Amino acid sequence: MPVPDARVMSKKARLVDRLRGVLPEDAVIHDPAETRAYECDALTAYKCPPLCAVLPSSTEEVAAVLKICHDEDVPVVPRGAGTSLAGGALPTADSVILGVARMNEVLEVDYDNRFIRVQTGRTNLSVSGAVEENDFFYAPDPSSQLACAIAGNIAMNSGGAHCLKYGVTTNNLMGVTMVMMDGSVVEIGGAHLDAGGLDLLGLICGSEGQLGVVTEATLRILRKPEGARPVLMAFDSNEVAGQCVSDIIKAGVLPVAIEFMDRPVIRATEAFVGAGYPDCESLLIVEVEGSDAEINEQLELILEIARQHNPVELRESTSADESARIWLGRKSAFGAMGRINDYMCLDGTIPVSELPYVLRRIGEMSEEFGLLVGNVFHAGDGNMHPLILYDANKPGDLEICEKFGAEILKLCVEVGGCLTGEHGVGIEKRDLMNVQYAEVDLEAQLRVKDVFDPKWLLNPSKVFPLDATKERRS
């Protein structure tokens, strides 16, 4: 991270005074013992306590905070629930953390028009929770959904296991109330389907907290399907499993999820939760939705395709209990890998047709770098999650792991994919942006930030290579 600005550090006392003037006393955290709680997000390899942290309770308070920081030229790092795997909420020593955790109210639910309006500190799962009694749900389901906040979902354009059918956050976001860095408040979109004018909503979603602080969001809600059922397929090679995914998609079925696990992950989860998975090279979990008859119709077709690929085993769920067991290993996969060692989770996306090749190359690179990799990911949309195992206590291991990770991401771009499918760039992949984008492509993005945040104070050291933003940040 860039060297903290001494000029900003020196005015901490005045800044805290001014912030206390607009917020309740317990909403301004400046004691170094307490600011440490905000020193990192879920990318725990990097830590730095902020100058101070604020926890506003309303859009007005957020506006007041940003206006002060704008006046004082102090960088601000917005924070949802701090579950970013990319360092999106990592502070710098000269920044104010603006946490939206206290803003978690449901403001409006409208079933006739199928939307919910919430404050963005609300957790993803509790948005669905608010409409569950009427059998509705909010579709994007990142695996951190119990903890992660809608604010962070919007910042990173989060996906999840079910986005093959329902889309990611940007496809389910209808409107926002956003506070600009200068403290002005804008309303974009709303309960109507298409916002007018330029698609600013699309631009803001996924902008990693660099364009404004979204305090309220109007989200599309959907009626729950009548039912859902998974089927488990085991294969003796990754290539065959990858081909099976492609064939299912080509056949005209659109499962709600197609999840992939390879041998290292299968073994780790078996040792951890004992879901009863077969010992095989790769495994697919395919889930379809609808009434019983509709599910049968789709599964019949899917199983027919799977059989053509000589599966080691096909296991169709016949009860809720069996469904839960099929999902158990997948849902415990990250935890299971974490028991073996520390791991770094990547997030590149590739064209589905390249799955077999990329999986083979990752296997070869694993041997070259001498670090074990497990693959567990959303195969239907090509969003891979290679988990590279390393030992944080072994000097040099993290560096090798990062180098290996960068090589995998370069491979993803090489085959026509991208660096990140749903986690965001943050600090983690900042310096790889040049691999995917030419200078002129990045410059176009920087110019967008110039419009929203001319002083470059909002989360300024993220997303783009530091060299590319140096002049703008100073």
Place this chain on the structure above:
Amino acid sequence: MRRPETETELADLVASADAPLQICGGGTRGVVAEPNISLAGLTGIERYEPGALTLVAKAGTPLAEVEAALDAEGQRLPFEPMDHRGLLGTTGTPTIGGVVAANVSGPRRIQAGACRDSLIGVRFVDGRGDVIKNGGRVMKNVTGYDLVKLMAGSFGTLGVLTEVSFKLLPAPEARAVVLVNGLDDSQAISALARAVGSSFEVSGAAHVPVGVDGHPVTMFRVEGFAQSVAYRAGQLAELLKDYGEALIETDPEKTAAGWKWVRDVEAFHGLPGDVWRVSVKPSDGPRVAAAVGAERVVYDWAGGLVWLLVDEGRDIRPDLQGIAGHATLVRAAASTRSQIAMFQPEPEPLARISAGLRTQFDPRGILNPGLMR
């Protein structure tokens, strides 16, 4: 009219332009009155991977060519773009770039999203003449800012599209339409809300107060595998029985024609008057029609998209004050256009942000300068 045939030629043309560029694709959507650059020379599907559900095409590729290629593999563009020619009396060939520039989405928008939701990558020439790419050809991508969505619906004001990439959907095996006749507008919107709020995956929900036979008709569409379609159509008919007898139509040609009729607003074809397109929260649809007192109305998107046929030269925006949403003047005489803005003026500070983006992407103000202001 200049008609560049390569991206480089276009970039040179923009870089060296010393007068405003009025850009069009096929010129069928009535957006640019007197175009001087056509993208119709930049054609061709560059990559189509049915197994990955993705397609990449040059911006000037005829929409029909894209649709034919997808049809051959049993796939389609999810968002069902409308054809404006019948409504506007235009001729020419709609292009895929024009669909994107105008973010054209049809009835399936309520289920599958708008054009911008299926768009996953763009290349474009900005107002400096620089060729810029954003997104790519994968379904999930959060690498940097999403200029892909920004370009969709920017009507050529931020850049000239040269290449567009989409995610696709399988075309369904079967389709059924459930019809309820004789409902008034508010009953119909209530019926539409009940249907789209069900678990039966309705992919079209429209109400036309003056239908083909002069009577109100409310339409619901389900698509998918044959057994599933039959099941859901039956369930919908049951769900809607409070509103009257529901008829189920499954004839492929009749159901296709019926939704094309809604999609292309055929109920207005050949009738005089200005055409407005209003986007509101679905339950506000009837309020819009009542406030305007339109000659004819077509409700799509469960009521959230209101097509209005009104007297020529009349600005309806003052009548819609207090109803959240926006109104676009889609068809009008040149004399009306000079008086009434095509697009709803934006409030501050949104207008300031939009103007700022235009200045950044087009510092000389030469790209479709009259539009979206």
